[in-house]
Structure formats: C-alpha cells, structure tokens
Amino acid sequence: MALDRKDLAILAELTTNARASHTELANKIGLSSTALARRQKALEDDGYIQAYQAALDLAQFGLTTTVLVRIALESQSDEALKAFEAEVTKCPSVVRCFLMSGTDDYILIVLARDIQDFERIHRTELSRLPRVARVQSSFALREIVNRAVPTVVFSETKR
Amino acid sequence: MALDRKDLAILAELTTNARASHTELANKIGLSSTALARRQKALEDDGYIQAYQAALDLAQFGLTTTVLVRIALESQSDEALKAFEAEVTKCPSVVRCFLMSGTDDYILIVLARDIQDFERIHRTELSRLPRVARVQSSFALREIVNRAVPTVVFSETKR
DNA sequence: TCTCCTTCGGGACTCCGACGCGCATCTTGA
DNA sequence: TCAAGATGCGCGTCGGAGTCCCGAAGGAGA
Numbered sequence A, B: 001m002a003l004d005r006k007d008l009a010i011l012a013e014l015t016t017n018a019r020a021s022h023t024e025l026a027n028k029i030g031l032s033s034t035a036l037a038r039r040q041k042a043l044e045d046d047g048y049i050q051a052y053q054a055a056l057d058l059a060q061f062g063l064t065t066t067v068l069v070r071i072a073l074e075s076q077s078d079e080a081l082k083a084f085e086a087e088v089t090k091c092p093s094v095v096r097c098f099l100m101s102g103t104d105d106y107i108l109i110v111l112a113r114d115i116q117d118f119e120r121i122h123r124t125e126l127s128r129l130p131r132v133a134r135v136q137s138s139f140a141l142r143e144i145v146n147r148a149v150p151t152v153v154f155s156e157t158k159r
Numbered sequence C: 001t002c003t004c005c006t007t008c009g010g011g012a013c014t015c016c017g018a019c020g021c022g023c024a025t026c027t028t029g030a
Numbered sequence D: 001t002c003a004a005g006a007t008g009c010g011c012g013t014c015g016g017a018g019t020c021c022c023g024a025a026g027g028a029g030a
Helices: A005-016 A022-029 A033-045 A078-088 A115-126 A151-155 B005-016 B022-029 B033-045 B078-088 B115-126 B151-155
Strands: A049-056 A065-073 A094-100 A106-112 A132-146 B049-056 B065-073 B094-100 B106-112 B132-146
Touching (some): A005 A022, A005 A033, A005 A049, A005 B049, A033 A049, A049 B005, A065 A078, A065 A115, A065 B094, A078 A106, A078 B132, A094 B065, A106 A115, A106 B132, A115 A132, A132 B078, B005 B022, B005 B033, B005 B049, B005 B151, B022 B033, B033 B049, B065 B078, B078 B094, B078 B106, B106 B115, B115 B132
Antiparallel strands (some): A049 B049, A065 A132, A094 A106, A094 B132, B065 B106, B065 B132, B094 B106
16 A cells, blocks of 8 residues: 555644544645545554554653663573563563664663662662673763654655 | 542553543543543643654554664764754654763664665765764664653552 | 531533545546 | 546534533641
C-alpha cells in the first residue's frame, strides 16, 4: 500500500492531535469527513498507526535528568544476553535499551530525578543486573531534539 | 498538587488508550464518568498530560535501523554549540539529540532504512553539520526496551 | 462531641456533534 | 474509452461531553 500526501498529512496531524475528530481533521486536510474517516481507518488497519497515547510531561514528575548508560557484559554468550535482557526489562527507570554493535554491549537510557536519584537507581536497579562487567554513565546536560517521528517520514513526496 | 493512585491509573490508561471516552475510562478505573472527567481535565490543566499523539509504526515506513551517533566539536565555544544545534534541529533523520557531559559533546539517535541509507544520511545530513571534529557511529542490533514513560512513574504509592 | 465547611463522588438530564451508511458523482489509471 | 475506486453530500442514530444538584466523607474549630 502506498501513501499519498494526504495520508501523510493525516499522520502528521494525528501525531500532534490524536483526539482530533473526523470533521476537524477533514477541514485541515481538505477532505470530507467521510473520506477522512475511511483513510484513517485504513491507516489503523494497515498498522501505520500503532496506538493513540497520551504524552506525559515527565518534568512534572520530577524526572529531569537523562542518563546514557553503557554496559559491557562478562560474556557475550546467548545465555548471558538473555539473562541480562530479562532483567533490564524490569528496571522501572529504564526507558530505552539497545543491544549495540561495537565495544559496548548495551546502551540504556535512564530517567532520574537528579544525580542523587541516579545514584540510587545505579545501586538498586543497574548494579543488580546479571553478568555485567562494566557500567559507564554519561549525563545529558540538555536535550536539543526530541521527536517521536523523524520528519523525513512526512516529507516523502509521493503522488 | 499530589496525585493519588486513581490519577496514576488514569495516566497509565491514557498512555495506552488516548482516545478512550470518559465512560470507558471511568469503568476501568472505578469512578463515575463525572468524577473521571474532572480528574482528567485537572491532569491536563496542571500539565501532567502534555498532548495526545498517535504512535506510528516506524517499521512500516521502512525505518528499521537505529544508529547512535557520537559527535565531538572542534570547539566548545558558545557560538559553536549554537551553530551546531541550530543545524542539527533541521536534520530530518535525527529523532533525539543530547548535549552530553564527558568526552563526547553530543549524542544523536538517528533512524535509517538500512545501513546503506545511513551512509546517505551520514553524507547528506551529518557531515554537513558545522564545527564537527569527529563523528562515531554505532548500530543498534536490537531494541530490548522502548517505553515512552518509565514505569516508575505509575508505581509511586501515594494515598 | 457537635457542627460547620470544604472537597470529592455520583446520578440525571440535555444538547450537540461524531460516526457510519447509502447513493450519486467524479477522478484515476489501465 | 471504460471500469474500479475514491469522493462528497445528506441523513439518521447513537453516544459523548458538560452541567447541575445532591449526598457522603473528612477535617477544623469551638
């Protein structure tokens, strides 16, 4: 299935206003509400839209500190990876975890209230992860870009 | 303002179903639709809920490759930082960018279709960034955790 | 202990708009 | 040129959202 620019406009708008009504969206895009409803349903059915979710302001919860954590394991055996991954999924402060190529095995993104809080997380969550050989943390001083969707998705000029 | 566990339940649910109606949510939480509407509006007004947004399945758009890019600048002068940041914001394939402590100045998360596509991005987007001294890329082989909100937010037991 | 007051929840009601359907029309692509 | 698919309009139904009011619970003060 190919998306034309109206589909992309719908996606772009829903990325901002997930609760927009059909009529509201239709006016912005330049379609009737009927046509828009059909397109939106198709986008959902075809899996382009995974879910509609509320974006929370994490700063309101005091989570203002982002930490990048590099982790190397003692062993790269399948069993070690599985054990590590099963546990890291349970860490409540971890929001992203990637298995990486290169020297570092895993990279985690951790959210903390402040540096002291990260010390607690390091102690209670990270240091308890199995098979870890080395943990190296870097603090984010500022966030310059934070997008859920790269803008390149909306700029593909088809039709 | 303090949130009780019903507020957290509302937030947790809206994080999954941003389009749930008041009655639908009220039934899940165990509230009347009136009480729920009041709470939800308060959460929006107080800024806990920033927006409602559609989550796109980026794999459907062919963006299956995540790359972590470390960038060091030639100089850490205020002018160099500003110039770099102004340009990196325009890069359409960059979804995250952090100013970091430590040896690396910036860390970027870039989404690409595949490795060949990343080569193109490297050439057309990254290498054109100003004042860059060194670029180092690591590929994510697999994504183990990807959460918009750390689970710790919903587990704070108050009231 | 009693009472007042504030706060929160719940029920009933109304109104408005969203949603979905059918059909005629138009556009697009083969 | 023709056919298939997409569009737009009109319509009716349904459900959501918002308002008002009342009652219950909890806290403060005398």
